[in-house]
Amino acid sequence: MKILKAEKIWLALCVLGYLFYNLPGFPKYGDMRMCIIHGVISLIWVWAANYIGVAIINKIYRLKDQNEEK
Numbered sequence: 703m704k705i706l707k708a709e710k711i712w713l714a715l716c717v718l719g720y721l722f723y724n725l726p727g728f729p730k731y732g733d734m735r736m737c738i739i740h741g742v743i744s745l746i747w748v749w750a751a752n753y754i755g756v757a758i759i760n761k762i763y764r765l766k767d768q769n770e771e772k
Contacts, residue, residue, distance in 0.1 A: 707762040707763060712755035 723744035725754035 706762065708755075708758050712751065712759065714747040715755070716748065719744060719751055722747070 723740075729740045
């Protein structure tokens, strides 16, 4: 199965979000305000990338209706 450009972009966004969330030493230890901001931005990024990516991939690979097969 060939991987489409949309799937590559989706994968890249998810991996970049994961890497951003797990940067060592960022935010600085003990900085509660930056920790919350970093967590919220990371969470929104990963959620948006996944939900938008699933919607785009779903448009490309439509599921077959079970009623049509009978």
